[in-house]
Amino acid sequence: MTQNKIIDLRSDTVTKPTKAMRKAIANAEVGDDMYGEDPTVLELEEEIANLLGKEKALFLPTGSMANQIAIKAQTQPGDDIFVGQNAHNWMFESGATGFISSVQITVLPGDGRYDANAVRTHYKPDNVNFAPTTLISIENTHNVSGGVTWDRKEVQKVLEAADELDLSKHLDGARLWNASTYYNVPLDELTKGFDTVSVCLSKGLGAPVGSLLAGNEQVMKKAYRLRRILGGSMRQAGIMAAGGLYAIRNHRExxxxxxxxxxxxxxxxxxxxxxxxxxxxxxxxxxxxxxxxxxxxxxxxxxxxxxxxxxxxxxxxxxxxxxxxxxxxxxxxxxxxxxxxxxxxxxxxxx
Ligand SMILES: Cc1ncc(COP(=O)(O)O)c(C=O)c1O
Structure with a gap:
């Protein structure tokens, strides 16, 4: 029988929910999440906020929406932002950054990972000639470069450079679970210093759907509104959140x-x-x-x-x-x- 099984190595997004996960989904307690009444969504948001060491987390349908909300919430039209080579939020989100946030993207040199020197070199001040740089984005692990992790010391230096230049800092952690397993450190060790962090439940963790964006109260208040603007506010979303909760409790190891x-x-x-x-x-x-x-x-x-x-x-x-x-x-x-x-x-x- 195994002989005929299709081996699908295209992506970690192709996983199907297990029987146990389906049971958790079927038994989920739900309510209207737009009224803040879905207990399963609230439980997931609290659990993820704690894991990531952030004040609040917001349940969203996709990682792309999480990234784009993070960018929109922390920039003004006409700003400049930094991403690494082949960053998902630059290359694979259908031009959403230009479409939604009207910002200019500077792709920093490197294999998707960049260093503090690049941040300082490419920084554009608020000067009549430039689009002022206001945000950096780091993707850890980096998808197109083959799931590579960032050097933790370099991340610290990049964050320090960003702080000196007063830039907001976003972490695209679609696969932060993998990075945390690789370094063998808790997730909140990898999120320190970032203003916003996105994580996906639908990749290595094997949930069918769902991502979260986390940050402090202030930025998440903006994110909450932006989710509505982008049509991402849902109703009995506990059906989906239950798959995510099951995944973070049972699939991380x-x-x-x-x-x-x-x-x-x-x-x-x-x-x-x-x-x-x-x-x-x-x-x-x-x-x-x-x-x-x-x-x-x-x-x-x-x-x-x-x-x-x-x-x-x-x-x-x-x-x-x-x-x-x-x-x-x-x-x-x-x-x-x-x-x-x-x-x-x-x-x-x-x-
Ligand atoms: C690094 C990274 N960020 C964000 C996303 C977007 O996730 P989604 O497909 O849920 O929009 C992906 C998807 O593969 C990804 O690899």
């Missing part, structure tokens, strides 16, 4: 398995001729595979693997991404390695 499975994949793939993985950068649940063989393309690999029941994403002609998650076992990863090894040999022979 499983993230370590995802990291070990990613290591297994990375080490195995590195042994296949024509493939190369940067093991040092394989820190959490993502593996970035570079195809070094000139005769093999990602399109070929994706198509051939799909025939064998293995799914992953092509990032470019020579680069693919494989993501481990709750619905992928160690055995699945071993089978994925077998499939890729078989395909790569075939691709080499027939190309």
């Amino acid at each position: 499983k993230i370590q398995d995802d990291h070990e499975n990613a290591q297994l994949l990375a080490l195995g793939l590195n042994k296949i001729d024509g493939f190369s993985v940067d093991i040092i950068k394989t820190q959490t649940n993502m593996v970035i595979l570079d195809i070094t063989d000139p005769n093999v393309s990602t399109q070929q690999l994706v198509a051939e693997a799909k025939k064998e029941g293995l799914l992953f994403l092509s990032l470019s002609d020579k680069r693919i991404r494989l993501v481990t998650h709750l619905d992928v076992s160690r055995e699945d990863c071993i089978r994925a390695l077998d499939i890729l090894s078989k395909i790569s040999n075939k691709a080499l022979v027939y190309s």
